[in-house]
Each structure stands twice: as C-alpha cells, then as structure tokens.
Amino acid sequence: MIKLSKPSKMPCPSWSLQALDTCPGSVAANGGLVDACKGCYATDGNYRFSNVKAPRLHNREDWKREDWVADMVEALRGQSYFRWFDSGDMYDYRLARKILRVMRETPNTQHWLPTRMHKFDKFRAVIHRMRALPNVVVRVSSDSVTGKYDRRMSNTSTIIPFADTPTEATVCPAYSSDGKCGDCRQCWNPNIQAIAYPAHGRKMAGVIARAS
Numbered sequence: 001m002i003k004l005s006k007p008s009k010m011p012c013p014s015w016s017l018q019a020l021d022t023c024p025g026s027v028a029a030n031g032g033l034v035d036a037c038k039g040c041y042a043t044d045g046n047y048r049f050s051n052v053k054a055p056r057l058h059n060r061e062d063w064k065r066e067d068w069v070a071d072m073v074e075a076l077r078g079q080s081y082f083r084w085f086d087s088g089d090m091y092d093y094r095l096a097r098k099i100l101r102v103m104r105e106t107p108n109t110q111h112w113l114p115t116r117m118h119k120f121d122k123f124r125a126v127i128h129r130m131r132a133l134p135n136v137v138v139r140v141s142s143d144s145v146t147g148k149y150d151r152r153m154s155n156t157s158t159i160i161p162f163a164d165t166p167t168e169a170t171v172c173p174a175y176s177s178d179g180k181c182g183d184c185r186q187c188w189n190p191n192i193q194a195i196a197y198p199a200h201g202r203k204m205a206g207v208i209a210r211a212s
Helices: 050-062 068-075 093-104 121-131 202-211
Strands: 081-084 110-115 136-141 156-160 194-198
Touching: 068 093, 093 121, 121 136
Parallel strands: 081 110, 110 136, 136 156, 156 194
Antiparallel strands: none
C-alpha cells in the first residue's frame, strides 16, 4: 500500500523514509554526522510523533514489493509535481532503480529528488540516468550549513545561516512566505544550479554557531 506524506510547506505530496536511519550519506569521515544533518528538521518537531513516523517505517518495507512501481505510478496519476524524500534518502540501490522506473513511467509529473547518495560510486550511474530525464531534477545536498556547495554540480542545494547571508545560490523564498512554497517551483527547475535554504530551528542554530 502506497503511503505518501503531505508536508504542509509543499505544493504536492512526497514519499519518504525515516531520517538518518536511511541516510548513509549523512555520515562524515570521522563517523559523526555532517553539519547539515546534525540539525535535521526531520528529526525534530512533528517528525517525532508516532503517527508521522508510521508511514515512513511502512515505506521502508513496502518498496520491496513486486508491484510497488506500478502502485507508485498509479498514485502519481494527475500529479503535476512530486518530491521524493522530505525525510530519508534512497539508501538502497534497488530502491534507486525502482524510483528511476517510476520517473520514467510518469513523464507528466515533475520530480524533485534531493540526495547525498552521489557519494557512493554505485549510485552515480542511476543518478545520471535520472538526470537525463526531462521531468526530473536530482539536487545533490551540500553538507555545509554556511552556504558552501560544489559548483561543478549541475543541480545542488545548501544551507545558509540567514536569509540575507551573501550567496551566489538562489535563496528559497519560503521563509518569507509563512514557510510555504506558494507558487514557487524553483527546486524543480533544472536551470537553477543551486538553491540556498535559510536555516531554521534551535537545533540548527546551534550547529551553525559551532560551525562558524
């Protein structure tokens, strides 16, 4: 059974997994978390409640079903936009390949997939095939909380300490719009190389203070 999330910020549903548990790319070389994941919004607030965790825990097993791709395609029928992973990541190569199939079979849906799985060699080929699709934007998430990002990447994102922090990236306007996307669709726009998300929450403020 397909269980989609409906984040209040987003103009569309999402398919998600439990944060950190399914995020191997969140681990730094020293074995701790990268800065961007130390203050992860999906480990705080409403994400801590059992009813919010339940569909994410369900999804971790559900994607393994033989009919999952077909069911996802049906669930996305009529959706103009879709976001993968408002929490979690495509931690398993088999899942990544299934997501690619869903993307291919839903050409009328614009997909946005943020990920850190590009760090692992075996995922790079499938990410490349995703990016070759005209209805897909894969955004590589920077580990930084101070606005740094890899300018060699065609599409990426980063965290900045404040909305007015100087940056060459396009700043997400949600935090001046009651935390909602509204009619903005920049994350789905392949012509926007980098998007900067202003940090929010006390946990992230502490991470930024230590990183500065």
